[in-house]
Amino acid sequence: MFDLTGLTTLKLPLHARQVLKISSVENACISGPEIASQPALILGGGSNLVVFEPEFEGVVVRPEIKTFDPVIDGDSVTLEVGAGYPWHALVMKTLEHGWFGLENLALIPGWTGAAPVQNIGAYGVEFAERCERVLLYDFEAQTLIRLTTDEMEFGYRHSILKAQPNRFLVLSVTLNLSRIPEPRVEYGAIREALETLGGSADSPRDIAKAVMHIRRAKLPDPELTPNVGSFFKNPVVRSEVADRLALDFPDLPMYPSGDSRKLAAGWMIDHLGFKGRSVGGFAVHDQQALVLVNRDKGTAQDLRYLIDEIRQSVKETFGVSLQIEPTQLGRL
Ligand code: EPU
Numbered sequence: 001m002f003d004l005t006g007l008t009t010l011k012l013p014l015h016a017r018q019v020l021k022i023s024s025v026e027n028a029c030i031s032g033p034e035i036a037s038q039p040a041l042i043l044g045g046g047s048n049l050v051v052f053e054p055e056f057e058g059v060v061v062r063p064e065i066k067t068f069d070p071v072i073d074g075d076s077v078t079l080e081v082g083a084g085y086p087w088h089a090l091v092m093k094t095l096e097h098g099w100f101g102l103e104n105l106a107l108i109p110g111w112t113g114a115a116p117v118q119n120i121g122a123y124g125v126e127f128a129e130r131c132e133r134v135l136l137y138d139f140e141a142q143t144l145i146r147l148t149t150d151e152m153e154f155g156y157r158h159s160i161l162k163a164q165p166n167r168f169l170v171l172s173v174t175l176n177l178s179r180i181p182e183p184r185v186e187y188g189a190i191r192e193a194l195e196t197l198g199g200s201a202d203s204p205r206d207i208a209k210a211v212m213h214i215r216r217a218k219l220p221d222p223e224l225t226p227n228v229g230s231f232f233k234n235p236v237v238r239s240e241v242a243d244r245l246a247l248d249f250p251d252l253p254m255y256p257s258g259d260s261r262k263l264a265a266g267w268m269i270d271h272l273g274f275k276g277r278s279v280g281g282f283a284v285h286d287q288q289a290l291v292l293v294n295r296d297k298g299t300a301q302d303l304r305y306l307i308d309e310i311r312q313s314v315k316e317t318f319g320v321s322l323q324i325e326p327t328q329l330g331r332l
Helices: 023-036 089-096 188-197 202-218 238-247 263-270 301-320
Strands: 017-024 040-042 050-051 057-063 068-073 076-082 131-139 145-149 168-178 227-230 254-257 260-263 282-284 291-294 327-329
Touching: 017 023, 023 057, 023 131, 023 145, 023 168, 023 188, 057 168, 068 089, 076 089, 188 202, 238 254, 238 260, 260 263, 263 301, 282 301, 291 301
Parallel strands: 017 057, 040 057, 050 327
Antiparallel strands: 068 076, 076 168, 131 145, 131 168, 227 291, 254 260, 282 291
16 A cells, blocks of 8 residues: 555545556546546645545546646737646746736645636635636546536536546646736735735735735645645525524624625634634644644544534534535545
């Protein structure tokens, strides 16, 4: 068995029988049928994976394609990027070139191939807004397939790749960027950080710096403190439910989400006094209650107990069920 624990940012033990590196699209086509014939786990940066059971009797696929192919047409830039390109490095490289659109998504850990899977989003912008299409290997049809943004069925932390988890392997994403800045600073904390840093709301590079400033203040660095970012999704509830909750909890932050409303799960967990609460080696992060950290060689069992406590408590007080946000391997 191969020990892959170090390839996940939560550092829960992971051992697998086989590891397969995919370094090109051709490579994916050749290896596709073999991968399709057994259980497979796709592992990129490992920053959104929770391993509940350590032994994986299958093949771990590492999509290491690192291509970077821009096409410039006037002010618009169409950029195809390989699934193995580290996301934050990509954001920084596009900004260096003066190609804008990804600045709000700075400092998100992981590889580019994971971005469409859960439609990464932060500080008012989602991946879907900059995505033109995604190149996939379809294990079912055993062929390459290109899906447009509409066909990807993007939603809040959702895509067709979440709906059909073992069917596709992301090989590249094609992004729509612009040489003209289109700043997005509606998220309040960005304006505050710009002021603190003396940056300009018209400069995408300053926005990226502001986002990095906020993230560094609130979110633990996975290189130093094992974590997978937000551990739960912000629950989306019907407006009537949100209105009722607002009567009892007037400070509970809520955001419109279609006809429904999205509630700040971090606020709810914080309100219940969970910040800093620990079970064995796992704990609720001190600065952001939506993040769970593996502080001291935590086990999957510690994590299960902590998840259970949080969910039960939130359910009792707010009547809302929290869903785990990262991908899970093995039974909870
Ligand atoms: N809040 C608290 N206490 C806490 C945490 C949050 O009171 O301990 C409050 C905040 O003050 C704020 C609200 O709750 O009023 C929302 O908090 P925040 O802005 O930090 O964002 P979030 O809803 O907790 C989401 C994403 C993050 C993303 C941020 C910024 C999800 C599941 N998470 O977090 O994404 O960076 O918004 O856009 O949607 C991730 O997915 O891993 C991730 C970090």
